[in-house]
Amino acid sequence: MRLFDLARAWYREDPQLTEPHVSWTVFKTLFKEKFFPEVERDELRMQFEALQQGKMTVVQYTSEFTRLSRFAESLVRAPEDRAWRFKKGLTRELRHAVAISQATTYSSILKIAQAVEKEMDPRPKRDRDIGSGSHQAPAKGADTDSDEASSAGSSSAPSIQISCRSASETAVGSHLQLLSSTGASLR
DSSP states (O other), X not given: OOHHHHHHHHHHHOTTTSSSOOOHHHHHHHHHHHHSOHHHHHHHHHHHHTOOOTTSXXXXXXXXXXXXXXXXXXHHSSHHHHHHHHHHHSOHHHHHHHHHHTOOSHHHHHHHHHHHHHHHTTHHHHHHHTTOSSSOXXXXXXXXXXXXXXXXXXXXXXXXXXXXXXXXXXXXXXXHHHHHHTTOXXX
């Protein structure tokens, strides 16, 4: 039997609903009690309280945060509480970027998190391209891979360190540029 059919049968049979003037508030309360038990609502509230971004994208995390927050309205009623809970569930890297930006509203935290995530996405590919990954080309004139060349005292080790340092400096610079383009300050 479909939910629609169940609801219609319940509506026709429940004595509280057969009264001539049932308010919408009363109807919603009775409907929730019948078809969405408190145990299930409590479970969804606990899921919200434990929500972490983990491997989700910011968009996926935002969607899940919004979906589950409906079951924990008292925890996110105040805008600052909503912003704090959203930020708390972000990955450590994104929380750090939000902290640097000093964003405090839900929408500004979301914008920063999305922008930083977008900036971070291509980074692993760039890092590999500049030689910090395990599949780098051997140094000119070397017949072995980079690990063997490093252990043999080859001159490729310092260039790898320089490349990694340059990539790190580039990443920091791009984060600072990104933060300044969003209007965030670094006070």
